[in-house]
Amino acid sequence: MKEQTPMGMNRTGMQMSPLDANAMQAAPASMTPATPGDDSALAQMRGSYISESDPIGSVPLPGTVKGAMTTGVALLTGDQPQLLLDKLGERLAFERTGTRLYDALITKFETMQDTSTSMTLADLRKIRQDEARHFAIVAEAIQSLGGDPTSQTPCADLVGVESMGLMQVVTDPRTTVAQSLHAILVAEMTDNVGWELLIALAEDQNQSALITDFSVALDEERMHLQQVQSWFQEATLGESISNGAMVDDIADANPSQLH
Incomplete structure (x- = not known):
């Protein structure tokens, strides 16, 4: 197993x-190149970009008669269907990434034969199936509102960029299972907050039909978070014990190396 x-x-x-x-550190101040001014010019340039930029994207108009009617009724009653559809697109993108994250972790776990935690291949496959099922739940919810689950909403685009780093950590052949679990833990924490917000939005817009499935998904995500947090702690503590044993071995071989 990789150290x-x-x-x-x-x-x-x-x-x-x-x-x-x-x-x-001892170099005299006269030898240190001085740059006059501060970062105000950079801030000003960024400010101009911000004020002149377009939005990341838009929520697409309904492409079906049912979607147009659903959206029209919601707008007439003062709701913001575009906000709910945007956040549904966000969860759809994130659950897709979650499924792929666990696919990558399963490969790493199988390859490295890591025994530093109580995590099992069956555990990982179960969570991976949950993530895929949550993706299907969100896709069906979007369709039930007349939306298009294949469209890329602004928040879906946003989480796609955000989660790139997490995927790079888990798929990096150099990272350990413990390091990969840290990335998974970040994803699970984000996932829990995302589902909580989605339920609040559904309640606010009187979409009671969606809340039951969303609540089940949130309960499962909370279980995922607890499991991953426990595995990450086990892996980290196991690493600490392993490093402590390595120091003891060095001391036994050559006590002078510790002084």
């Missing part, structure tokens, strides 16, 4: 070159 946190030739810190570090 979780190996000691190695990491040269990123100043302590790796104390002579150069001392010389750099």
Whole structure:
């Protein structure tokens, strides 16, 4: 099994070159290039981009008669169907990513044969199936409101960008199971908050038919969060114990290395 946190030739810190570090810190102020001004020009440029930019995207107009009627009625009653559809698109995109995250974690778990946690392949496959089913639940909800689940809403676009880093962590062949679980934990925390907001929006817009399925999904996501948090803690503590044993081995082999 790959060592979780190996000691190695990491040269990123100043302590790796104390002579150069001392010389750099002792350099007189006259030798240090000075840049006049501050970051106000950068802030001004960013501000102009913000004020002149277009939105990330838009929620598409209904493409069916049923969708047009549903949206029209909602607008007449003061609701904001576009907001609910946007957030449904967000959850749809995130559940798709969640499914792929667990696909990647399953591959890593099987390959590394990691035994640092109580996590099992059956556990991971169960959660992966839950994520795929939640994706289907959201897709059906969008269709029930007359929306198009294949469209990319602004918030769907947003979470797609946000979750790219999480996917890169889990699919990186260098990361350990513990490091991958950290990325999964971030995803599960975000997922829980997303479902809570979706239920609140459905309640606010009198979409009671959606709340039952959403509540079931939220309960399952809360279980996922508890499990992943427990596995991550086990993996981290196991890593600490392993590193402690490594230090003991070094001490037994050569006590002078610890002084």
